[in-house]
Amino acid sequence: MSEYKFFKQVNRAFDEAAKHSRFKRGLLDQIKICNNIYHITFPLERDDGTIEVIHGWRVEHSHHKLPTKGGIRFSMTVNEDETMALAALMTYKCAVVDVPFGGAKGGIKIDRTNYSDREIERITRRYAYELIKKGFLGPGTDVPAPDYGTGAREMGWVLDTYRQLKSDLNAEACVTGKPIPQGGVRGRTEATGRGVYFGIRQACSNAGDMKELGLEPGIEGKTFVIQGLGNVGYHAAKYMTEGGATMVGVAEIEGSIYDPDGIDLEKLMAYREETGSIMGFEDSRALENNTAVLEAECDILIPAALENQINESNAANIKAKILGEAANGPTTASAHETLKEKGVLIIPDNYLNAGGVTVSYFEWLKNLSHVRFGRMEKRFEEGSYRKILNVIENSSDRSFTEEELKELAHGADEYDLVDSGLEETMINSYDQLSELRKKHDIDLRTAAFLNAIEKVGVMYEQMGIFP
Numbered sequence: 001m002s003e004y005k006f007f008k009q010v011n012r013a014f015d016e017a018a019k020h021s022r023f024k025r026g027l028l029d030q031i032k033i034c035n036n037i038y039h040i041t042f043p044l045e046r047d048d049g050t051i052e053v054i055h056g057w058r059v060e061h062s063h064h065k066l067p068t069k070g071g072i073r074f075s076m077t078v079n080e081d082e083t084m085a086l087a088a089l090m091t092y093k094c095a096v097v098d099v100p101f102g103g104a105k106g107g108i109k110i111d112r113t114n115y116s117d118r119e120i121e122r123i124t125r126r127y128a129y130e131l132i133k134k135g136f137l138g139p140g141t142d143v144p145a146p147d148y149g150t151g152a153r154e155m156g157w158v159l160d161t162y163r164q165l166k167s168d169l170n171a172e173a174c175v176t177g178k179p180i181p182q183g184g185v186r187g188r189t190e191a192t193g194r195g196v197y198f199g200i201r202q203a204c205s206n207a208g209d210m211k212e213l214g215l216e217p218g219i220e221g222k223t224f225v226i227q228g229l230g231n232v233g234y235h236a237a238k239y240m241t242e243g244g245a246t247m248v249g250v251a252e253i254e255g256s257i258y259d260p261d262g263i264d265l266e267k268l269m270a271y272r273e274e275t276g277s278i279m280g281f282e283d284s285r286a287l288e289n290n291t292a293v294l295e296a297e298c299d300i301l302i303p304a305a306l307e308n309q310i311n312e313s314n315a316a317n318i319k320a321k322i323l324g325e326a327a328n329g330p331t332t333a334s335a336h337e338t339l340k341e342k343g344v345l346i347i348p349d350n351y352l353n354a355g356g357v358t359v360s361y362f363e364w365l366k367n368l369s370h371v372r373f374g375r376m377e378k379r380f381e382e383g384s385y386r387k388i389l390n391v392i393e394n395s396s397d398r399s400f401t402e403e404e405l406k407e408l409a410h411g412a413d414e415y416d417l418v419d420s421g422l423e424e425t426m427i428n429s430y431d432q433l434s435e436l437r438k439k440h441d442i443d444l445r446t447a448a449f450l451n452a453i454e455k456v457g458v459m460y461e462q463m464g465i466f467p
């Protein structure tokens with residue numbers, strides 16, 4: 001799929017939005033360009049004693065705000081172009097949801113399923129070491145997070161490597177998406193998928209837009225298809241289902257399945273865990289390959305795997321009325337045009353999957369302020385925490401000490417704060433995009449880019465040029 005040149009596609013959408021902006025060409029060029037690109041190679045000694053060269057990248061797209069922020073991806077798709085595009089999307093995404101970071105992204109070109117846990121740890125730690133050496137990692141410079149193929153475990157290794165090399169009081173803030181005991185925040189794991197749900201729910205609440213699409217307002221009763229049941233896809237599907245939508249199709253690496261009567265998400269996850277595949281699940285129909293389900297009958301299509309999945313080969317056949325871009329860059333520029341002509345409502349990636357970075361921001365703030373989040377102390381005084389404790393006690397078959405209960409109540413409280421912050425952010429940002437869309441008669445993607453260009457451009461105008 002590399003023929004799509006991902007960074008070029010991002011810049012095409014940028015240029016389309018820039019037509020509506022007041023900024024001059026030079027300043028727009030400065031916003032667009034990647035400020036710092038680092039291609040790292042290092043040797044890995046494999047468990048069997050052989051040596052292999054590993055390729056990794058870290059790209060800081062925009063230094064208009066520091067630190068820069070963006071995930072680390074482990075995938076065979078990783079290359080310089082992909083990392084540049086994803087870093088640029090991070091800049092625009094942060095601006096859209098008013099999170100004060102510049103954009104960055106990192107990646108290592110590996111198929112993680114080919115490596116043991118010990119090898120993955122060695123790769124992660126050496127990569128973190130190389131970033132630290134070159135000034136590409138630190139609480140005030142560049143702060144990574146999980147992305148495709150990585151999770152809390154890898155972020156914990158990044159933090160520990162940083163700690164071994166730096167004596168920094170704020171070390172915990174050098175990476176987000178960490179395990180909770182290492183300074184992570186409750187709600188980060190599910191944040192991107194939960195944000196996807198909040199964003200789609202907000203779009204579906206607009207009665208006028210839904211009427212134009214021939215749909216009823218609200219999530220309830222809608223059908224959806226999801227591509228990728230990883231961190232983002234699983235959580236998006238979970239909250240969509242809890243919100244009253246029905247999952248009718250699923251694609252994973254091994255293939256795709258469809259069932260118009262609905263597919264039970266938790267049962268499917270358990271089935272895949274047991275058999276290693278989604279194929280053959282209950283009464284579902286097996287489709288010919290893992291992209292076929294993208295063209296299946298549904299109201300909402302949610303790609304949550306990798307880029308360029310919706311392209312000229314399938315865009316014209318897509319039947320969904322709403323495309324919720326949970327993955328980064330799932331739609332090529334020409335597919336975007338095709339879908340637009342078909343009247344599909346496209347909720348763009350640089351807004352819809354911003355829940356992860358929004359909650360990462362809460363985690364970073366928590367680490368820098370060295371406090372515990374929550375209103376627990378007040379609740380203890382008021383005694384209202386008792387309600388939470390009762391729920392916990394009633395739903396468990398073991399008893400808890402008072403201290404354990406306080407810790408659990410604190411967790412519920414922190415989650416509550418994070419979740420309400422995420423919900424408010426996704427709603428407010430959607431409303432900003434909706435307004436721009438109406439004002440300029442543009443689609444939501446162009447509105448998201450325009451929104452970001454305005455915010456980043458003002459920063460550059462005010463900063464001036466050094467020296």
Ligand SMILES: NC(=O)c1ccc[n+]([C@@H]2O[C@H](COP(=O)([O-])OP(=O)(O)OC[C@H]3O[C@@H](n4cnc5c(N)ncnc54)[C@H](O)[C@@H]3O)[C@@H](O)[C@H]2O)c1
Binds near residue numbers: 229230231232290357
């Ligand atoms: N993790 C985050 O917080 C986060 C935040 C913002 C955006 N994203 C984006 O969301 C997307 C998914 O990331 P993730 O963190 O969920 O990754 P993940 O590694 O947890 O899950 C990805 C899933 O997609 C599946 N997959 C891969 N190729 C596929 C294909 N061709 N068809 C169907 N399924 C396929 C994989 O098997 C895996 O289950 C990426 O584009 C990522 O950049 C992630």
